[in-house]
Each structure stands twice: as C-alpha cells, then as structure tokens.
Amino acid sequence: MNKAIVLCVLLSGLVVSASATLNKDAMMGVNKTQSAQSLGHSKLGFSLLGDVTNETSMFKDRGDTLGQMTRFHNIGGQTSANASDFWGASAYVALAVGIWDYFDFGVMLPVYYEKFTSDKIRPQEETLDVTGTDVGGLGDMRASLKIRMPLPEDQVFDIALVGGASFGTTDLTRQGMWVREPEYIHVSTTDTSVREAQSFGIKETTLRGTLALTVDFDKLDNGVPLQFHVNGGYRYIMDAGDFNDHIMSFSGAFEFFPVEFFSIFAEYYMDFMPDIEYKGTKESLDLSQITAALVFHTPAGVDLHLGGSYYVGGDKYISALKSYHNDDPNNGGYIQSNTRVNPLYTVYGGITWAGFLLPQDRDKDGVTDEEDKCPDEYGHKKNQGCPLGEPDLDEDGVCDPWVAEKGLLDEFADACDGIDQCPNEEGDGEDGCPLDEPDTDADGICDPWVTQKKMSKKFADVCKGADNCPNEKGPKANLGCPTDNPDADGDKICDPWVSQKNKLSAFAEMCKGYDDCPGEAGPVANRGCPWPDPDADGDGLCDEWVIQKKMGYFFENPTDSTTKKCKGVDKCPAEYGPIDNDGCPLDNPDGDGDGVCDAWVTQKKMTERFADVCKGIDKCPEEAGPEFNNGCKMDNPDADGDSICDPWVSQKKMLDKFVTVCKDIDKCPTEPGPVATNGCPLDDPDLDKDSVCAVWVTEKGMLNLFKGVCSGADKCPLDVGPLDNSGCPLDNPDGDSDGVCDPWVTQKKMNAKFKDICTGMDRCPLDPGPVAANGCPAPEIKENVKLEGVTFKSGSALLAANAKTVLKSIAEQLNAPENLKVNIEIHGHTDNVGKPAKNKKLSQDRAQSVVNYLATQGVAKSRMMAIGHGDEEPVADNKTAEGREANRRIEMHRAQ
Known part of the structure; x- marks a missing residue:
C-alpha cells in the first residue's frame, strides 16, 4: 500500500491534459462510479464493458456430504455436488449523449451468462444428474439522466445529480446461481427451508438516485492531471413485495493521467443491504469490492480498458x-x-468511444476548439481565437507592429494607423518614434536630420534650411555656422575678413592666404576658387584652357587628391573620344549596322578594338548587307522587321545565313507581328492606354509578349482605369466627404490607395459623420443603455484593455456638437456573490472609473x-451563471 502511495506521488509530477473516461453507463466516470462532470454539448458516448470470473468461492461449501449445492429433482430425490469449471460473465452495453453542457442522458442493457459442471458428492438417485447449468439472458434495462450544477468552469470541484430507473426486461425463466445485485434476493419466504433469488433481474421497477462530487486538480494554476470522484446512491424498488424495498451504496474513485494516451483508475464500491432473517437468524452480506484498471486512449476517441476487481468483504453468505429452476418432467427441479x-x-x-456530433466552441468566439489556440478565452478569428491586445500601447496613434502582422489595421483604424517602430515610446513621427530637437543650437536653422526625414514643413514655424554647424549658432547667410569661422568653405584658405582684420597669424593653424571665393x-593655386573642369567630357585629355594657362603639368600630377587629372590636349573637348583619336569620338565602325566594319576601321588598324562590334571590310558601308556578301545589300530577309524571315529566305534555303536576323517563316511579310501569330500583326493590346491589357491578350496567352506594355485583363477596354480595379474607372472613394471611405473601397481592398483621402469603412455613405461613428451621424444619447464591452479585471475597478476602445467611442459621441448639452449618469451593478456592502462599493468604484476615463477623453466631469447600486437592481436570476453575468453591468442614463 505504501509503495502505491509513493508511486502516485511521483507520477503526480507529470502534467498533461486529461482525456475523458467512460463508465458502464457510457457516461463520464469509471466502472460503477459517476463523475460529476458531463460529456459536453452534442457529445456521444458508447461503452461495452464487462466482468468475467471462474471463481466459485461465492458458493459456500457446506461440508463433506453437502458440498456447494443440492439439486432437488421434480421426480423426487436430491443430488449434492460441488461446482467445477464455473464461468460467469456480465456485459454492459450502453449509449449516452450530452444533451447540453449540463445534461447527459444514457441507456444501458446488461447481458449475463454462466455455466458450470458438477461433481456429485452424495447422490440419492445414482441415475439423476445436475443438469440445466448453462444459461444466459438479458438483465434489466437502465435509463439515466445526469444533471450537472452550473458552477464556474475553472472551479476545482463539480457536483451532479444522477437519476434514473431500471425496468424489468429480464426473462425470469432464465436464471442462474450468480446473483448479480443484492436487491434480487427475497427478504421473506413462506418456505422456511428455501429462499427465492433472481440472478439476472426482477420484474419490479427500480428507481435510482446518485449524488456525485468530482475534484479535478488539473484546473489548478499548476494543475496535476488527477481526479477524485465520490458517490452516494440510493435505489428504491417499487411494489417490492418479497424483496428489499431499498438499497444504499457508496463509492470512491480516482483517475490519474500520466501521459496523454494512458490513464489509471481505482475504485472502491460498496452496497448496504438490510439484514435478512433465516430460521430465526439474521443474515447479511458484506458487499465491498475494489476495481483497478489501465485505460489506453487513442486519437480516434476509442479507449481500451483492462483491469480487475477483488472482493474485500467478510465471509458472509x-x-x-x-436457483436454476428447471421444469423438465424427466429431470426437472x-x-x-x-x-x-x-x-x-x-x-x-472492454472498449468505449466518445466523440462530438457537432464542432465545439466552448468560449463562443466563433472559432472551433480544434482551431482555437485559446479555447477557454473569448478571442478574435484573426488571432486564432485568442484575445486581441491593446493595439497602441504608447497611445501615440501609430499601431503596434503585431496589428499589421495579423492583418488587423482596418480593424483598429479608429484607434491607430501605420506601424510603430517604437511601440513602447510615444512619438510624433510617422514611425511612432520620438523626434529629436529640430534646432539644437536655436539659431533658426534646422538640424540636418529635419531635411533628411523630409519634415521641414512640420517644423516650419521653428526653423528653416539646413544647419552646417548644428551645435554652433550662426546666421542663415553662413549656413548656420558662427561668423568668426575663418574658413567657411573648409578649403584651408582664409576668408577675406581674416586679412581685413589682420588676423592671419591668429588663424595660421586653420588657414592661409586670401580666399577669392569664400x-x-x-585650391590654393586658384586662390580658393574652384577650377573649371579640366576635362569636361571626361575622356582623360585636358581641355584647351589648361594648355593656354600652362597648367598641363599641374593637372597631370595634381597635389590635391580632389583635383581631376588629365593629360595631353583634347581636340574635341565637348565630345568624349579615345586618346589615340586626340579625344575626338570615333565614327561608327559599322555605319550601316550590318556587322561588317567600315573600311576606316582596317585603315586605322582598329579591327581588334571593334572585334565585338563588327568584322571584315564593308564594301557597301552605306547599305546594310550580310558578311558573306561583304556587307552589300541583298533583299531584306525580314522586310517588316518582326524577326520572322520572309518566305524567300526559306525558299532559297538561307535560314542558316540569317539566323541572327530572323527565324521561321513570316506569313505576313509586309506587316510586323509576333512569332506567336507567325509574323501577322495583332490588335492594340491596350486601347485606352491605362497599362491594363485587353482581354484578348490573356485569351491568346500573350501576357508575356506585352509584359512591358500592359498587364492583367481590362474589363473596361475603352475607359481608363487602374490595374487593381481591372482597368475600370474608380468611383469617388468618399461620396459624402466625411473622411470615411465608402464600402466599396474596403470590399476592393483599396484602403491603402486612398489613405490620404479617407479611412475606415463608411456605414452611412450618403450622410457625413465622424470616423469614430463609422461615418454615420452621431446618434442621440438614449435614456438608458447598457455599455456592452465595458468590463473590469476580476474583483477590481480597473478597466479591462478592450473597455477603453468602447469608452473612447462613447466619449466621441458625447463630444459631438448635437450632444454637448446632454448630461449623463453612469450606473454600476454587480451580482449577489459576496457581501452587499462590498458589492455596493465595488459598483460605485467601477462607475467612477468609467467617469474618470471619459473625462480623460474630453468629456467634462460636470x-x-x-x-453604484451593488446587487440591488438585478435584471436576471442570480442563481445561474448566465444571470449573474447579465447582472454585472455598467449602464449610461441620460440625465436631461
């Protein structure tokens, strides 16, 4: 026993989610014990469980000459014998269904069988044997209804009442020796030597009632997959007659789930039977039994049970x-x-199965439990059934990144916009990040980052331009640098004022000389003024002025790395040309573009230079011709220039000669057309020039052919329209000009396209209204309205995250011009759980929290x-979970 306790303690360290185990009634529980938990809405359960034994000690051995039984024969005489090779079996076939979350209904029909052979001990008639010992039949059918109390789902314990009845479906003529239930034994009898007993059932109806308690440790925060069940039962036999009219029972059981596919249970079960008198002596039975089993759970909902039961009562009979009534005239008795x-x-x-007939959604958020990552919390479809967080934690109007990642920007369009790169810091920038000081040295000239981030307009009232010295104050004329800078342009040549003020020596380490271009x-060589470009066309040859000023050596070997280098004299300073052509551009080496070099290329020995452009010597440099014809003209192999050879090329077997010019055979040699149509022309692919292809382009599989011209399929080929509207013109995105987009914008997923014009989706596209009201005119404040969605953290007055979104909308409604004169009252209500005084204070605090938050949104506290009303004004029955939830509410009343 101690080892078993130690094993249970060790296994309790494993935490997995428990699967349901079904009992002999196909309901939640084990063996004969009921769990106080229910199957669940629309769940079906089936069980085929049973017991088998070949044990005979339940038949008392009465002594050497009497044995375990005596057969009394109808024709006279008796035979005493022992039972040998006894086999008895009980099977329970059951079906149950979860009618609702709190109701289960089930039907069970038992089937019994037993047989044995006898060893005669003292036969008075040697010819008489003990016969008719092979018998089976149906037991009494049982119907049960389980009613579970509607306690909170996260509560550790559950309580249920199981009621039902057994009906006399057995055949009283088919009875054995193993009496299955104590109520099948007669209490009184007219024959003092013998007592009647029915082994398989009785004709009387038996009413049944059981009170069940279940403790589920898996519901704790750090839960252990362990359950305890305790049952107290009562059975009442109607019109009992010779039978006991009542039997009481008790059972206790535990279930442990060390892994997902395997569980263990153990049960102690006991019936309490009133004493029976026999020949002046009171007799009773000790009806105690323990059962233990292993249950293997499969993904298909099929469970396999294997275990055993053991009698732990005393030696009472x-x-x-x-029993074994036999009316055989020859050998009856x-x-x-x-x-x-x-x-x-x-x-x-045995085997059990359970499965839901309908998809389940126990948190009622529209996401089935199979797909719901948070099946016990109301959530959003786009968040896999989990609750959405605060979309803008720093409340800077820019949405936190997860909003865009989950495709919920439209969902939270009223609360925020864009993607916040600094979600934990409130910022004024479009990226949601804080902005630096736009003018650090306060000289009226903006720091460089203002221009870089294109925010000059935002800070136009603070600063202008770009500050070259952002940490030193200076005038605009000096680009924000101090006026005492001796070298404003940084060329190491002193600005004129240095010489004028005789301060050359003071700034000798910073600059020298006199800058003609401050x-x-x-360079110093040009008195601080920039040189003209010495090589304007960038071909490496110096322009003429360099030679005129005798500065060829200077630009060939400049001392300043910033000075452009050049060498020689460019005879064509405005045109790029190679050095070996005195800086002048070369003529086209292949004037007629036929791939055969013009004669001068050979004359100037430049064939290698132009090897990638042309070859040979063109004898007809002004007319294009093939190389094999020395560049002289032949009939054009592709007269219409569509890269498909004219028919004569094929006829003269010259396709290989013009392989670089054309291929295949042109069926329309005077009209250009694509290869796909054998050189014949196509219609204009984009008649309205909106870059969306006419439908025939798609139909002919030519989208790739016109890839640079158009794309998609134009449903309005004569009207200009964008690609994302299939080439059709767009309607006005905001018909009532209220800044809220008409519905078609959202339907066509074009919110981003018109983000500078409107936002959200206008539910009243013909009437202007604010964004917060989805484009509808602000509604009139009603006399009395429940604020749906305004919830608080459990037991406190702290507003839940989603409540703020609701209250922001209420504040905008109250601040609408037509509602500014309306005063309101916020009424708080609770359920009756807890002390009335505490509930009243909590409801007052919650109402005040709502008032305080509305005040932060601009609604005057006056x-x-x-x-706060506490639990004084319920609107529903506080005895049910649904009623208590309805009573916990916040209402807004119109005061005038």
Missing part, C-alpha cells in the same frame, strides 16, 4: 437460495445453495455622475 453477490475476483475490461572650396 445468504442461506438456502433457490431446482438448485439450493448458500451464496453471496460478489465473486472473489473478476477480470474487468563660399566655394577651391456633465457626469457615478452611481
């Missing part, structure tokens, strides 16, 4: 029970034995009053 109900042991086992950096 009921005397002289009459009955058997008398001293018997108890429980065998010493049985093998328990606003432009230039227009609002908070009133």
Whole structure:
C-alpha cells in the first residue's frame, strides 16, 4: 500500500491534459462510479464493458456430504455436488449523449451468462444428474439522466445529480446461481427451508438516485492531471413485495493521467443491504469490492480498458437460495445453495468511444476548439481565437507592429494607423518614434536630420534650411555656422575678413592666404576658387584652357587628391573620344549596322578594338548587307522587321545565313507581328492606354509578349482605369466627404490607395459623420443603455484593455456638437456573490472609473455622475451563471 502511495506521488509530477473516461453507463466516470462532470454539448458516448470470473468461492461449501449445492429433482430425490469449471460473465452495453453542457442522458442493457459442471458428492438417485447449468439472458434495462450544477468552469470541484430507473426486461425463466445485485434476493419466504433469488433481474421497477462530487486538480494554476470522484446512491424498488424495498451504496474513485494516451483508475464500491432473517437468524452480506484498471486512449476517441476487481468483504453468505429452476418432467427441479453477490475476483475490461456530433466552441468566439489556440478565452478569428491586445500601447496613434502582422489595421483604424517602430515610446513621427530637437543650437536653422526625414514643413514655424554647424549658432547667410569661422568653405584658405582684420597669424593653424571665393572650396593655386573642369567630357585629355594657362603639368600630377587629372590636349573637348583619336569620338565602325566594319576601321588598324562590334571590310558601308556578301545589300530577309524571315529566305534555303536576323517563316511579310501569330500583326493590346491589357491578350496567352506594355485583363477596354480595379474607372472613394471611405473601397481592398483621402469603412455613405461613428451621424444619447464591452479585471475597478476602445467611442459621441448639452449618469451593478456592502462599493468604484476615463477623453466631469447600486437592481436570476453575468453591468442614463 505504501509503495502505491509513493508511486502516485511521483507520477503526480507529470502534467498533461486529461482525456475523458467512460463508465458502464457510457457516461463520464469509471466502472460503477459517476463523475460529476458531463460529456459536453452534442457529445456521444458508447461503452461495452464487462466482468468475467471462474471463481466459485461465492458458493459456500457446506461440508463433506453437502458440498456447494443440492439439486432437488421434480421426480423426487436430491443430488449434492460441488461446482467445477464455473464461468460467469456480465456485459454492459450502453449509449449516452450530452444533451447540453449540463445534461447527459444514457441507456444501458446488461447481458449475463454462466455455466458450470458438477461433481456429485452424495447422490440419492445414482441415475439423476445436475443438469440445466448453462444459461444466459438479458438483465434489466437502465435509463439515466445526469444533471450537472452550473458552477464556474475553472472551479476545482463539480457536483451532479444522477437519476434514473431500471425496468424489468429480464426473462425470469432464465436464471442462474450468480446473483448479480443484492436487491434480487427475497427478504421473506413462506418456505422456511428455501429462499427465492433472481440472478439476472426482477420484474419490479427500480428507481435510482446518485449524488456525485468530482475534484479535478488539473484546473489548478499548476494543475496535476488527477481526479477524485465520490458517490452516494440510493435505489428504491417499487411494489417490492418479497424483496428489499431499498438499497444504499457508496463509492470512491480516482483517475490519474500520466501521459496523454494512458490513464489509471481505482475504485472502491460498496452496497448496504438490510439484514435478512433465516430460521430465526439474521443474515447479511458484506458487499465491498475494489476495481483497478489501465485505460489506453487513442486519437480516434476509442479507449481500451483492462483491469480487475477483488472482493474485500467478510465471509458472509445468504442461506438456502433457490436457483436454476428447471421444469423438465424427466429431470426437472431446482438448485439450493448458500451464496453471496460478489465473486472473489473478476477480470474487468472492454472498449468505449466518445466523440462530438457537432464542432465545439466552448468560449463562443466563433472559432472551433480544434482551431482555437485559446479555447477557454473569448478571442478574435484573426488571432486564432485568442484575445486581441491593446493595439497602441504608447497611445501615440501609430499601431503596434503585431496589428499589421495579423492583418488587423482596418480593424483598429479608429484607434491607430501605420506601424510603430517604437511601440513602447510615444512619438510624433510617422514611425511612432520620438523626434529629436529640430534646432539644437536655436539659431533658426534646422538640424540636418529635419531635411533628411523630409519634415521641414512640420517644423516650419521653428526653423528653416539646413544647419552646417548644428551645435554652433550662426546666421542663415553662413549656413548656420558662427561668423568668426575663418574658413567657411573648409578649403584651408582664409576668408577675406581674416586679412581685413589682420588676423592671419591668429588663424595660421586653420588657414592661409586670401580666399577669392569664400563660399566655394577651391585650391590654393586658384586662390580658393574652384577650377573649371579640366576635362569636361571626361575622356582623360585636358581641355584647351589648361594648355593656354600652362597648367598641363599641374593637372597631370595634381597635389590635391580632389583635383581631376588629365593629360595631353583634347581636340574635341565637348565630345568624349579615345586618346589615340586626340579625344575626338570615333565614327561608327559599322555605319550601316550590318556587322561588317567600315573600311576606316582596317585603315586605322582598329579591327581588334571593334572585334565585338563588327568584322571584315564593308564594301557597301552605306547599305546594310550580310558578311558573306561583304556587307552589300541583298533583299531584306525580314522586310517588316518582326524577326520572322520572309518566305524567300526559306525558299532559297538561307535560314542558316540569317539566323541572327530572323527565324521561321513570316506569313505576313509586309506587316510586323509576333512569332506567336507567325509574323501577322495583332490588335492594340491596350486601347485606352491605362497599362491594363485587353482581354484578348490573356485569351491568346500573350501576357508575356506585352509584359512591358500592359498587364492583367481590362474589363473596361475603352475607359481608363487602374490595374487593381481591372482597368475600370474608380468611383469617388468618399461620396459624402466625411473622411470615411465608402464600402466599396474596403470590399476592393483599396484602403491603402486612398489613405490620404479617407479611412475606415463608411456605414452611412450618403450622410457625413465622424470616423469614430463609422461615418454615420452621431446618434442621440438614449435614456438608458447598457455599455456592452465595458468590463473590469476580476474583483477590481480597473478597466479591462478592450473597455477603453468602447469608452473612447462613447466619449466621441458625447463630444459631438448635437450632444454637448446632454448630461449623463453612469450606473454600476454587480451580482449577489459576496457581501452587499462590498458589492455596493465595488459598483460605485467601477462607475467612477468609467467617469474618470471619459473625462480623460474630453468629456467634462460636470456633465457626469457615478452611481453604484451593488446587487440591488438585478435584471436576471442570480442563481445561474448566465444571470449573474447579465447582472454585472455598467449602464449610461441620460440625465436631461
């Protein structure tokens, strides 16, 4: 026993989600014990469980000459015998269904069988044997209804009441020796030597009631997959007659789920039977039994049970029970034995199945449990059934990144826009990040980042231009740098004022000389002025002025790395040309473009230079011709220039000669057309010039052919329209000019296209209204309205995250011009759980929290009053979970 306890403690460290186990009634529970939990709405359960034994100690051995039984024969005489090779079996076929989350209904029909052979001990008639010991039949059908109390789902314990009845469906003529239930034994009898007993059932109706309690440790925060069940039962036999009219029972069981596909259960079950009198002596049965089993759970909902039961009661029997009635005229009679109900042991086992008939959604958020990542929390479809977080934590109007990642920008369009790169810091930038100081040195000239981020307009009232010295104050004329800068252009040549103020020595380490161009950096050789470009066409040859000023050596070997290098004299300074052609551009080496070099290429020995352009010598440089014809003209192999050879090329077997010019055979040699149509022309692919292809382009599979001209399929080929509207013109995205997009914008997924014109989706596209009201005119404040969605953290007055979104909308409604004179009262209500005084204070605090938040949204506190009612004004029955939820509410009343 101690080892078993240690094993359970060790296994309890494993935490997995438990699967349901079904009992012999196909309901939640184990063996004969009911769980207080229910199957669940629309769940079907089936079970085929049973017990088998070949144990005979339940038939008392009455001594050497009497044995375990005596057969009394109809024709006279009796035979005493022992039972040998006994086999008894009980099977329970059951079906149950979850009618609702709190109701289960089930039907169970038992099937019994037993057989044995006898060893005669003292036969008075040697010719008479004990016969008719092979019998089976149906038991009494049982119907059950389980009603579970509607306690909170996260509560550790559940309570249920199971009621039902057993009906006399057994055949009383088919009875054995193993009495299955204690109520099948007669209490009184007219024959003092023998007592009647029915082994498989009775004709009387038995009413049944059970109170069940289940403790589920898996519901704790750090749950353990362990359940305890306790049952107390009562059975009442109607019109009992010779039977006991009542039987009481008790059972206790536990279930443990060490892994998802495997569980263990153990059960203690006991019936309490009133004493029975026999020949002046009171007799009773000890009806205690323990059962333990392993249950293997499969993904298909099929469970396999295997275990055993063991009798733990005392050595008690009921005397002289009459069984095995046999009306055979030749060898009929009955058997008398001293018997108890429980065998010493049985093998328990069978198969069960449970599955839902309908997809389940236990948190009622529209996402089935199979797809819901948070099946016990109301959530959003786009968040896999989990609750959405706050879309703009820093409340800077720019949505946190997860909003865009989940495709919910439109969902939260009223709360935020864009993607916040700094979601934990409130920022004024379009990216949601804080902005630096636009003018650090406060000289009225903007720091460089303002221009870089294109925010000059935003800070136009603070600064202008770009500050070259952002940390030093200076005038605009000096690009924001101090006026005492001796070298404003940074060319190491002193600005004129340095010489004028005789301060050359003071700034000797910073600059020298006199800068003729103080606003432009230039070399010392040109007195601080920039040189003209010494090589305007960039061909490496110096322009003529360089030679005129005798500065050829200077630009050939400049001392300043910023000075452009050049060498020689460019005879064509305005045109790029090679050095070996004095800087002048070369003529086209292939003037007629036939791939055969003009004669001068050979004359100037430049054939290698132009090897990639042309070859040979063109004898007809002004007329294009093939190389094999020395560049002289032949008939054009592709007269219409569509790269498809004219028919004569094929006829003269010259396709290989013009392989670089054309291919295939042109069926329309005077009209250009694509290869796909054998050189014949196509219609204009884009008649309205909106870059969306005419439908025939798609139909002929020519989208790739016109890839640079158009794309898609134009449903309006004569009207200009964008590609994302299939080439058709777009309607006005905001017909009532209220800044909220007409519905078709959202339907066509074009919100981003018109983001500078409108936002959201206008539910009143013909009437202007604010964005917060989805484009509808602000509604009139009603006399009394429940604020749906305004919820609080459990037991506190702290607003839940989603409540703020609702209250922002209410604030915008109250601040609408037509509602500015309306005063309101915020009424708080609770359910009756807890003390009334505490509930009243909580409702007052919650109402005040709503008033305070509305005030932060611009609603004057003088227009609002908070009133807490506690549980004084319920609108529903506080006895049900649904009623209590309805009573926990916030209402807004119009004061005037």
